Amino acid sequence: MRKRSIGLTRLPRALEVGILEPLPAMLAALNLVDTGARTNEDIFTGPSQWSPQGRVFGGQVLAQSVVAASRTVGEERPIHSMHGYFLRPGDLEVPITFAVDRIHDGRSFSTRRTQAYQHGLPILSMIASFQTVDEGLDHQTPLPEGLPDPESLPDEREQLAAIDHPMARFWANGRPFELRHVDGPIYVEPGDERTAQQAVWFRSRGRMPDDPAVHRASLAYASDYTILEPIWRRHGVAWATPGLKAASLDHAMWWHRPARVDEWLVYVQESTSASGGRGLSHGRIYTRDGALVASVAQEGMTRVPASA
Structure with missing residues (x-):
């Protein structure tokens, strides 16, 4: 199984995120640093984007947690679902540590738990599932009619x-x-x-x-x-x-x-x-x-x- 590479290695790290334009800053925040696997866990770190409220944007931590979990799964298994709980406000001045627990790898599905930490305390807990691309039944609720472009x-x-x-x-x-x-x-x-x-x-x-x-x-x-x-x-x-x-x-x-x-x-x-x-x-x-x-x-x- 080949680990996923997000492909953002040329972007600046935490010290430069705050002075980047918004889109490069988001991509830099998603460019997590792999600090090496520990016992039963993979550990990553990432910076936060600046916000006038002084709190980390929840969507950023969700996206970073998805990236961290995805790094431990083969590219042939994209994420298909996640469930996360926001536990504490994030601190803009402190990098976030992401600990990924490889809960299960089956023939078609993989399950991961990601905990995001600051100051030694969890700020978000997420569980995600990944699946090998497959064929099957296909339907959807249609897009509502009449929406303007x-x-x-x-x-x-x-x-x-x-x-x-x-x-x-x-x-x-x-x-x-x-x-x-x-x-x-x-x-x-x-x-x-x-x-x-x-x-x-x-x-x-x-x-x-x-x-x-x-x-x-x-x-x-x-x-x-x-x-x-x-x-x-x-x-x-x-x-x-x-x-x-x-x-x-x-x-x-x-x-x-x-x-x-x-x-x-x-x-x-x-x-x-x-x-x-x-x-x-x-x-x-x-x-x-x-x-x-x-x-x-x-x-x-x-x-x-x-x-x-």
């Missing part, structure tokens, strides 16, 4: 540039993906319709390496951006709502078909429940020609002041 929607960088706030500047210029909400973003205002559904087009801000493993990990990265927004949209809450407290609690993802994240993808999302200070959202990611690429589910903490 991404080119017809406003560039959200221009909308965010008009907001004089560090988070707005970061969302406009610091993220490796560009986003275009079909019904308008809810950064400042929640929108007029109280609906628990939304759709968001996204793609990376530039050409990506051709390695399919990089695209699968990057898809996990991007899947964490907007998945909780249908909860807030349903209740008239915007990102800028005073006193809003939100955090991802767990994240599940299933990869169905290959896709490139440097081409437009549309993320169709719905929240099915909110109660007890938590909300649950589901998402389906499609190519623009209608192929279902991945399915996502996430529960998050969503605490909103009573006066909001």
Whole structure:
């Protein structure tokens, strides 16, 4: 079995990640350092991208955990599912250590557990499954009809540039993906319709390496951006709502078909429940020609002041 090579060896490491453009910074963060296998574990380390909130972006740790697990599986077995729990906020100033436990290798499937650590404590725990490429039954839920093309929607960088706030500047210029909400973003205002559904087009801000493993990990990265927004949209809450407290609690993802994240993808999302200070959202990611690429589910903490 040949180990997977992510193919990013020419990119800078932790000390230079903070000064890179957003897309190279993401790829550098995914370029984990293999520190060598220990007893029953493979150990990798990686840096974090800068964020004005001072916390590590959850999608980054998910993607890095996918990369770490993928490095211990042969290239002939791509990841098809993962389930992760966010345990603690990440520290931007400290590298993240990823310990991979090779739980099982069967004739068709491999299972891995990845624990992400900082300061000797786990910040994320993930279990992932990999499968040899196979043939079988094939069907999918179709792409909803009537979605506008991404080119017809406003560039959200221009909308965010008009907001004089560090988070707005970061969302406009610091993220490796560009986003275009079909019904308008809810950064400042929640929108007029109280609906628990939304759709968001996204793609990376530039050409990506051709390695399919990089695209699968990057898809996990991007899947964490907007998945909780249908909860807030349903209740008239915007990102800028005073006193809003939100955090991802767990994240599940299933990869169905290959896709490139440097081409437009549309993320169709719905929240099915909110109660007890938590909300649950589901998402389906499609190519623009209608192929279902991945399915996502996430529960998050969503605490909103009573006066909001």
